[in-house]
Amino acid sequence: MENRVREYRTERGLSQAELAAALSVSRQTIISIESGRYLPSLTLAFRIARWFSEPVETMFVLEEESNGSH
């Protein structure tokens, strides 16, 4: 699973700590999600996507789908 959390966050000029505070999670969790070390729960994935006003499948992409699209 790949995600575009870092891309969207930097686009909006947010720090990891600010995004973490907005989503009520820890800064370490944002770091882990961005680096792909942690796959968030469905609930958190939806909360992240909603916060960026994007569909969840835009934020989180299955690897086989991202490979197929290129």
Added chain:
Amino acid sequence: MARISRSRLVTPAIALALGTVIACAVAVRQGWGVAVGCEAVGLVWAGCLYATGGSDSDTGSVIGAQGDERQQLVGLRAARLSLLIVVIALAVSCLIAAVAGTSIWPFEVLLVIIAITYFIGLRAFGVDASELEDGARYSWLGFRQKRTSH
């Protein structure tokens, strides 16, 4: 003035309570001097837990009982590792006690408690067979039972 989070006090309070119970038990057989030492160790341990619980880290969040979903998972994994080590240590201790010819029942009791609570946990947190919708019947242990023809 900084507010003290109630959840941050839970782990140190449990450690302190356990330390006090142990200190009381020690006082009965070995006197107050040793018991005060035990209580002091418990106090220092509780203080360390409280201090760690306030740090901006996964360890701090888990000990401070205020972690998010990933930190709770980290806590569960750490607990699983810790339990595995305890079981190995108990089994080795049991073996050593048996070879030395001393009593092994305390180790056996602990191993049985761990095994029973593990299976209770599997039953409590797993999906109940009655919730499955394939029409099959399952025994209490989860084995699929043969259908009886009528």
